[in-house]
Amino acid sequence: MKKYITLLFLLLVMGASCKKDYIALEDPTKISTADLYSDANGLGLAVTAAYGTLQDIYGKGTSGTGMYLFTDVPSDNSNALVSGAGLGDFDLFTVAPENVNLSTQWQNFYKCIARCNAIIGRAPGIDMTATLRDRYIAEAKFLRALSYFNAVRIWGGVPLVTKEIQSIDESLSYKRETVANVYAQIEKDLTDAETVLPTSYATADLGRATNGAAKAILGKVYLTEGKYGQCKTKLAELLPRGTNAWGYDLLPLYSDIFSTSNELNKETIFAVRYTKGGFGTGSPFFNWFVPNQSGSTIATVGGGSGFNTIMPDLYDAFPATDPRRGFSIASYVSSGVTYYYTKKYTDVPANAMDSNNDWIVIRYADVMLMYAEAENELNGPAGAISYVNDVRRRAYGNTTNDLTATQTSSQGNMKLAIETERRLELNMEGHRWFDLLRTGRAIDVMNASFTKYQTKNGTVVIQISAPHNLLFPIPLREIQINPNLTPNP
Structure with a gap:
């Protein structure tokens, strides 16, 4: 998939470089809609373009916006030590509807959704093998579901668009759908996708969504909705370790998960792929997350930005x-102040914000901890503890640090133990804020964090006790364009 995304970029550049001695009335860098959806090759390019939007959603060097801004920075794991571009507002819960990062991410989601809708709607009319056509449709449904899953957790009910929009008037007719209906569509898309997507791909297509990825995301959707029985049943399909149909397992060494020379390993279920080298497809995370106080000392190419700086509490x-702390976190001291930053996206960039680090959306340790969470909610800690301890044993390399029955003597104690284990195991991978939302702990945890870190002269200057802070504002630009959209409280 990295190769295909890069190839698509090169084709566009080559088209742009063609010189003519007359005025071209059509943009030579773009493939016409009629040509793109005329045959199997064109549809394949459309699917690749839909995957390409994931780079915009999860982070691209042309913008500071990425999922980290909605998943890590608002949490007690990190903050944005920069005042420009409205990034710091996500840390302090002062995001205004006109914040450019809101509208950028909204547009990123709906760009992905629009491309997926076109694929799903037009593919049936293309003369090609049914097997490949059905797979392309299933991939598009997976990507559409992932976009809506992220959007509904950020904004609550969002416009539910499931077909190609034909006119401006039609686009302005959409209102915000209920949260329940958005989740129903997500479930349907993932259920459809998992029955069609393959278990694996040939080397050239590695990185595409598999049926295992659809099952894992669907399990997370069920868990988020509080459908613990369905979550457990779905995630059980990905068990047991190593001998499941996909070969998913925990890697022996925690540090190997994030190595750029070991991508798409047996622990990675789905990742957004990046390739450095000046193609416009490199990942920005190393440069973004390194402290800006370090200059080019750490990130020798491109320097650091401090967009997602680890808090001392993590x-x-x-x-x-x-x-895992040593594998995950490094520090830099400037003027007597210690700044922590993540090591999970370490690479030598080819250019500024042009690294090889993939963004892992979901991996096997996440599945095991989600299964434990669902089991605990259904039956208490007895059946959940072994899955948590498997994750801990990989981390420590022994059984000495296993959770004990005494430590997890109640459902509540186990719930907090799983929350802590997820925070440590999955730190800085874009899960913490959504975890706090799902468990209903966001207000308590964040108020405690602000009490600890934002107290001046004995007064806590920030609290998020108001439930409206659990959702982000609908972008002002979208409300101004479409009067049918209503703002969040």
């Missing part, structure tokens, strides 16, 4: 004996 949350 560093301190790790027991000193937990090897």
Whole structure:
């Protein structure tokens, strides 16, 4: 998939470089809609373009916007130590509807959804093999579901567009759908996709969505909705470790998960793919997340931006004996102040914001901890503890640090233990804020964090006790364009 996304970029550049001695009335860098959806090759390019929008959603060097801004920065794991571009507002819950990052991400989601809708709607009319056509449709449904899943957790009910829009008037007729109906569509898309998508791909197509990825995301959707029985049943299909149909398992070494030389390993279920080299497809995360105080000391190419800086509380949350802290977090001292940053996206960029690091959307440790969470909600800690301890044993390399029955003597204790384990195991991978929302703990955890870190002269200057802070504002630009859209409280 990395190769195909890069190839698509090169084709566009080559088209742009063609010189003519007359005025071209059609943009030579774009493939016409009629040509794109005329045969199997064109449809394949359309599907690749839909995957390409994931780079916009999860982070691209042309914009500071990425999922981290909605998933890590608002949480107690990190903050944005920059005042420009409205990034710091996500840390302090002062995001205004006119914040450019809101409208950028909204447009990114709906660009992906629009491309998927076109594929799903037009593919049946293309003369090609049914097997490949059905797979392309299933891939588009997976990507559409993933976009809506992220959007509904950020904004609540959003416009539910499931077909290609034909006119401006039609686009302005859409209102915000109920949260329940958005989730119903997500479930349907993923259920459809998992019955068609393959278990694996040939080397050239690695990185595309598999039926295992659809099952894993669907399990997370069920867990988010509180459908614990359906979550457990779905995630059980991905168990047991190693001997499941996909070969999913925990890697022996935690640090190997994030190595750019070990991408798409057996622990990675789905990732957004990036390739460095000046093609416009490199990942920006290393440059974005390194402290800007470090200049080019750490990120020797492109320097650091400090967009997603680890808070001391996350560093301190790790027991000193937990090897994951050393694998995950590094520090830089400037003027006597220690700045922590993630090591999970370390690379040598080819250019500024042009690295090889993929963004892992979901991996096997996440599945195991979600299964434990669902089991605990259904039956208590007895059946959940072994899955948490499997994750801990990989981290520590022994059984000495296993959770004990005494530590998890109640459902509530186990719930908090799983929450902590997810925070440590999946730190800075874009899960913490959504975890706090799902468990209903966001207000308590964040108020405690602000009490600890935002107290001046004995007064806590920020609190998020108001439930409206659990959703982000609908972008002002969208409300101004479409009067049918209503704002969040």
